[in-house]
Amino acid sequence: MNKYKKLFEPVKIGKCEIKNRFALAPMGPLGLADSEGGFNQRGIDYYTERAKGGTGLIITGVTFVDNEVEEHGMPNCPCPTHNPVQFVRTAREMTERIHAYNAKVFLQMSAGFGRVTIPTNLGEFPPVAPSPIQHRWLDKICRELTIDEIKSIVKKFGDGAYNAKRAGFDGIEIHAVHEGYLIDQFAISLFNHRTDEYGGSLENRLRFAREIVEEIKNRCGEDFPVVLRYSPKSFIKDLRDGALPGEEFVEKGRDLDEGIEAAKLLVSYGYDSLDTDVGSYDSWWWSHPPMYQKKGLYRPYAKLMKETVDVPIICAGRMDDPDMALEAIENGTCDMISLGRPLLADPDYVNKLRANRCQSIRPCISCQEGCMGRIQHYSMINCAVNPQACKEKDNALLPILKKKKVLIVGGGVAGCEAARVLALRGHEPVIYEKNSRLGGNLIPGGAPDFKEDDIALADWYAHTLNELNVQVNLNSEITKEQVLKANFDSVIIATGSTPKVFSLGDDDKVFTAADVLTKKKDCGGTTVVVGGGLVGCETALHLAKKGKKVTIVEALNKILALNGPLCSANSEMLERLIPFNGIDVKTSSKVKAYKDGNLEVETEKGTEKIKCDSVILSVGYKEKNSLYKELEFEIPEIYLLGDARKVSNIMYAIWNAYEVANHI
Incomplete structure (x- = not known):
């Protein structure tokens, strides 16, 4: 008997019934659009493959309803309003194929990124925001949106949803009162300094989100489901400064008290479900959790939302452990499990679980190099461990002419x-x-x-x-x-x-990172890691978490300088975890010799000696x-x-x- 049967019970969002408890979390969809804002063949194949793999609800990656107020440089992402005929034509082909597998599909629609627009997607276009505030990545101040522009975007949501319904989509997900995107910037007082009807009180700051769902319901009918991607907590210490797990700080973004109040208001406005996470671009490692975050990290917040509002709660966030997913459904933490990167890694995850073939599920390693890293640096989405992700036809297995x-x-x-x-x-x-x-x-x-x-x-x-x-x-x-x-x-x-290794003198206590990590060598209680790249930093963090006193010595002027392009969620979190875990860092420094338990280091301030039980070389391969x-x-x-x-x-x-x- 399959113990995961409960994960395959149907669930309803509004009046839309979904065959199981699994959703494809919205990711991308950079590289999956054509020049007119429709879905290209890669996009159609990518989403269809996840439906074929058993996922009950497909939620597309972000599509922009507006390409005038905040230009996105077509064809970065699909746009249901740019060329409605082309959008409906291509999306209809996709939804029909998805429906063949008895899956449902929602279109995720965005008002835009505002102050968090990734520079590679921004091109020459000026960033916009609710108020003249600091851009997340660029040293620029964003332009404040006018009321006419806000009204124009709201109308575009209605137009886009209407086109989506024509194209066969079963519902909409709004992007988002989460992660600090444009609608979220309106909702959070740190970003919203307006004095008109879109600023001030919480109700005013949520007015943009309210008008969007009301416009969609007015255009598409009350029975057309509208989900909201929602973060009840931001983890913002200050602009461009996020909090780490376990860190004490004063929340400058949305705190949980306001998160609860806002959730109640948003559901009262007409949202049929909350797709729950936490975080912001200022604390990106919460919104796109790397391997340094615990699995299932959003569960407490999903549970809080489940206790706050009476609509289905979707929970994402490293939920690829089937036992964790089952427990979350059984104990009322959430109603659906959302898998993003795990379904990039293995589109057949759900079918394999249903057939009790857990060992056959290819794991996501949370490196984010194939997905978020490539989105951030190259405006395309793929997967490090699955070369066929988003290239299903281009990288299809080829027939052989002769067995070799x-x-x-x-x-x-x-x-x-x-x-x-x-x-x-x-x-x-x-x-x-x-x-x-x-x-x-x-x-x-x-x-x-x-x-x-x-x-x-x-x-x-x-x-x-x-x-x-x-x-x-x-x-x-x-x-x-x-x-x-x-x-x-x-x-x-x-x-x-x-x-790579080199002699420092007393080499009996000079080890490679690999030998220490595999426990072939004991580094003692105090050690120095030579090399502040990815391997060096992860080795140092691992040893510090075990109670070792660790120092990193790096020849360049910063750690993690040569590894990349890493997703900022990974690199920024690791960079901050180093001092947070008591690891000393000496940059622009070179090791000279190790003798009698003392490592001689040439720093910008002169020669220093560090007393240590061992030296760990992590200077590349x-x-x-x-x-x-x-x-x-x-x-x-x-x-x-x-x-x-x-x-x-x-x-x-x-x-x-x-x-x-x-x-x-």
Whole structure:
């Protein structure tokens, strides 16, 4: 018997019945629109694939109702009012395909980003806001919206919802009195300094949100559901300054008292459901939680909303643990579970859960490099661990002309992904891995408790390759002579990388980060991490959380200077967690020597000595490609993948492996 049956009971939002308790959280949809504001083929395929995978409610990523007051540089995102004929034509094709899988689909519509518009999406367009306030990213003051512009945007919501209904959407989600977007900026007094009917009292600050739902209901009927993305708490210490979990601070944004009062008002205005989270762009790590946030972090706030209003509550926020999701439904925390990144990672999550195949669900690792990082830096959405996300047709598995036997040397993520793709296509991959388990750098990388999903990804690969009957030889190094003697049609070298090391003198107590993370070496009670990149900072944080006294020494003028492009939610949170956890940081500093328990460091202020039990080197990795160089001119079809080709990140190791393995 499947213990998760309760997650597959139907639920209603207004009069719209949804077949199960799972929703695709709105993400993106940059790169999924055509030049006229419709959905392009990538967008249609992406959303349809999640419906095919069993998700009961598809909520699209943000679409802009207005492209005049706040220009967005078409075609960043779909727009239901820019060219209504094109929008309805393309969206109708999408909703019809989604409905074929007995799923419902809501269009998420936005008034705009206002002061939080990401610069890559802004182009040359001036940012707007309720009042002349500081932009989140740029050193600019935003332009105040006029009443006529507000009224124009409200009308556009009615037009957009009407077009959405024509296109076959089952409802609307409003974006948002959450995360500090434009409507939220009106709702929060920190951003709204107006003295007209849209400023002052809470009711006035919520007037924009009220007029929007009333306009939609007037145009589309009372039975057309309208959900609100809603944050009852902002976690803002000040402009551009957010609070960390457990930090004592004075809330400058929306506090919970106002959050409760606002929720009651918003539901009384006609909103049929609250899609609940917390946070703001000033505390972005709450709205887009990286791995440093606890799983299910929004549950207390969803529960509070459930106790406050009598409409269905949707809860997102690292809710990919099925047991946590089940408990949340059973104990009345929420009515629906919203999955964003987990459904990027595995579109079949819901069907696999229904079939009791939890081990087959590919985990999201919360790195945000394929999704939010790419949205922020390149205006496109993808997934680090799923190369097919938002490229379903472009990256479809290709049929093979002739079955090949392919040798893969190395069982890290690149080797595992290559083997998975080759096996799915019908080839015969064989892996040789020198260590006792698959995963490569996922194993030390996943040692901190906040990186548990790295280990889950390694376990998923092991499980998946076993299901695909891939021959895996562990504890097996292979030589040039063995490769040449073996009868393989193709060879993939994915031998990974090795940590860079150098001598400091007393090297018996100088370790690599990998050796400390895997507990091969004991760093003692006091240690210095040399290198303030991602690995160094995460190692330092892990050790500090275990009660160690840690210092980071970084040669550049700031930590996390070379890693990227990381999503700001990840990098900013990690950067602030370092001092919050008592870790000392010395930038623009170089280590010179380690002797008699003292590390000599050259700083801008001169030479210092730091007393420590050990030194941990985290100064990067070097490619381990000697086997490839030995074989390069001996084998006709040979490929170099992963860190062995170029030291990078998990995303590119997986993506490049998929690309190569799909074309063998």
